[in-house]
Amino acid sequence: MRVLEVLDPPDGTTRYVDQIVESLPSDVVLGWFTWKGALTGSYDVLHVHWPERMTRSPQRWKQPFVRLAFCVLLLRLRLTRTPIVRTEHNVGPHEAGDRVEGYLLRWLDRQTEVAIQLNPTTAVDPRRQNVMIRLGHYRDRFAQYEKPPVDPGRLVYFGLIRPYKGVDRLLEAMAQVEDRGVSLRVVGRPQSQFWRDLVTAATLHDPRVTALLEFVDDATLVREVAQAALVVLPFRELHNSATVLVALSLDRAVLVPRTPSTEALAAEVGAQWVQMFEGELTAEVLTAALDRAATATPGARPDLTDRDWSLIGPRHAQAYRAAVLGAKNHPLPVTRNAQTGR
Helix, strand or coil: CCCEEECCCCCCCCCCHHHHHCCCCCEEEEEECCCCHHHHHHCCEECCCCCHHHHHCCCHHHHHHHHHHEEEEEEEEHCCCCCCEECCCCCCCCCCHHHHHHHHHHHHHHHHEEEEECCCCCCCCCCEEEEEECCCHHHHCCCCCCCCCCCCCCCEEEEECCCCCCHHHHHHHHHCCCCCCCEEECCCEEECCCHHHHHHHHHHCCCCCECCCCCCHHHHHHHHHHCCCECCCCCCCCCCCHHHHHHHHHHCCEEEECHHHHHHHHHHHHCEEEEECCCCCHHHHHHHHHHHHCCCCCCCCCCCCCCCCCHHHHHHHHHHHHHHHHHHHHCCCCCCCCCCCC
16 A cells, blocks of 8 residues: 655654654555655555645745646546545645635545544535544653653743744733743744744743744653643634644643634543633633643543554554545546537
């Protein structure tokens, strides 16, 4: 089973990709997406994760050529009956695209044979096969690193800093917290200079706010998150998040916006681990969440049973096989003459 993954190959910074590779059965062989490989190579399944990345280019002059290649690829997959498996990480792209991109992504959706949902609140399309495979935990990956003791009053945000992550409103709420025993640590690479300047300005204005504005290795990540009394992820939109799973894997409670998916996560892992807020994030919300986190049962851990990679890898392999079988059973569409019906 040859699967072409529309992901960058493992490079020591891609924890999700590393674990996908390590957990799959030995009869599944992964390749990594390039346009040349996708258009001319040999593979049994195309596995798409964030499809908008296949229709965009950082260099605007290249974008029409990228989209032309995307069209050729979908036609090739259709003619060769090579199925598409799509993992539905988000309801839609975090940064909206144009009308042409919307049309292309709908075309890909119509041609998808198997859709993988990461949580039970994702809407399913009855025209294709659907399977739920939850995001996996990181306990095994982080087990080798020593965890420092919790620093009471310490809030931590970590992960890429980009508009939908809501770091700006976290900084605004923190500025209103009067308790001098509360601190905020921001860890992650800003998407742009604007976000770097915004966080840096907050650290200069308030000594309780500190930052490490870069991608960090696993040892640093474990140290930073493990010291947190509470991890705050004030996303403006949250459907699935590997960042939440990192915090829970390190046995740290998270504060997240209330959405159908975060409610489902709280029901799954335990309400004490997933605190939710509605509306605006405020100083009162932050301090109340810190107080609740302090009452956690010592030694307790969130229930991540269904997120073990020993389950997730084989489930992906089953999804790939189901896609191949489904594609073989779907005949190619017949073009009919509009006047004769033949």
